[in-house]
Amino acid sequence: MGNLFSSKAPICEKKKPEPIPKDLPEVPYAGSENPQENLANLGKIKGPYYINQVMKETGLGVFKLRLFEERIILADPIAINVIYDPELTEKSVDFGLANVNGFTLKGYFPTATVNGDDKATKKAGMWKILSMAEEKYGNDGLYKILKKHWESVLPLIKDEETNVDNLIDVVTVKTLTEFFFDKAFDLDLKTFLVWFFKGLTPKSTPGLELDDVGKQVTEQMYGYLNSTPWAQNVLPELLKADCRDAETLKSEALFFAFVFSAFGLKSGLSSIIPLFLNLDDETRNKILEEVDAFNQDDGKNMDEKLKAFDVTDRFATEVFRYLPPVLQVQGRAKKDFVLNSLKGKYLVKKGSYMTGYSYGAQRNPNAVRCPYQFTTTGDQKHIKENFFAFGGPHNQEPQNDNRKCLGQYISLNMTKMFVALFARCEIEVVSSLKFTEANPNRVIASDEPLRVSKFECPHK
DSSP states (O other): OOOOTTTTOOOOOOOOOOOOTOOOOOBBBBBBHHHHHHHHHHHHHHHHHHHHHHHHHHHHHHEEESSSSSSEEEEEGGGGGGGGOOTEEEOOOOOOSEEEGOGGGGOOOGGGOOOOHHHHHHHHHHHHHHHHHHHHHHHHHHHHHHHHHHHHHHOOOOOOOOOOOHHHHHHHHHHHHHHHHHHHHOSSHHHHHHHHHTTTTTTSSSOOHHHHHHHHHHHHHHHHHHHHIIIIIHHHHHHHHHHOHHHHHHHHHHHHIIIIIIIIIIHHHHHHHHHTSSSSSHHHHHHHHHHHHHHHHHSHHHHHHHHHHHHHHHHHHHHHHSSSOOEEEEEEEOOEEEEEEEEEEEEETTTTTTEEHHHHHHOTTTTTTTTTTTOSSOOHHHHHTTTOTTSSSSTTOOTTSSSOTTTHHHHHHHHHHHHHHHHSSSEEEEEOOOOOOOTTTOOOOOSOOOOOOOOEEEOO
């Protein structure tokens, strides 16, 4: 992965925009005419699932929905691309019950909620954290760290009451914090969640100060980071090249590492086991053959082993197609423009609020084969052309002026590594492996946490 922020595109003469036809229709409405009813459904059925329900009921891939404000939902693999185009769309930060731009922890404003130079600076800083870790460890080192933390939790799977999802969360966070900071997070994950949510300022109380609990967990989070080799050895070097202060850089590092691991990868890695166990025998056996080859001591490095995966690669892509970590992206039209979609063209007016809805776009029956079925079949090239799971199209590189998540490739690689670690384990499940979109509290591919009566892995 090269420096994503150093190269500049060649300067080209801009084409004059084509005039907008006067007879273009506006985007049609869907859902209830009453915004309070739509908001109630958002609360009752988790937002992304409710929007998907509207999409299925109407057969529309592009539609308006009345929420806090009128929003254009882009659940179409052609239309959704405008949300990722900085020429057409600016980030919308004023949607929802919480003003996330009021993130008060040490004064840090998350990169996902800001625009312009501030956003570019933060994204470049986060890229530096990731690129330094990749340069130091590479995929070989990442696999060793993941394997160590996975093997450390296996003895904790003792009976049917064990929540395996929670253990996978621990493995994910410890793996990535050690990868980034050279020391695994040694606090309870609840500390991070309290720290994060205490920093979300409700719109009705702008400038809300942290309470005693918020201050306590903030000190715990920074205490952990200050104890890491990264803070002691790397941070001083970064300060020589960055005009920002140490507290800002530490805030940036904490936010990136924990949101990446605790939120970005949570649904992916926790979904892998139920999705794998639900595969047909033929597909599972093909993956097992690839895993056996992966685990051979044949002198190949990790990059070569990962590239050798075929069905396992399809499986990893499908995990995030089925349940993307970035379910929706908010934006606002910077000017009037023509919106192209699978079912025609629409007029979008300047100032219109939009939601790029990757969950729906990747389930659009006009573009995706078997959209509501988890499957490793189909043309992988076509699947990737309709893949928006990480805040942008699959082949889009993250840049400082776009929305593409930095973590797509490391997430897909960690998924394949994780499959290699557990695929040969004997697993007997006692919980349900169904996924019905009915549970508003889960974005994982089973309606309830994974519980097992047996989870035995071969020793290597």
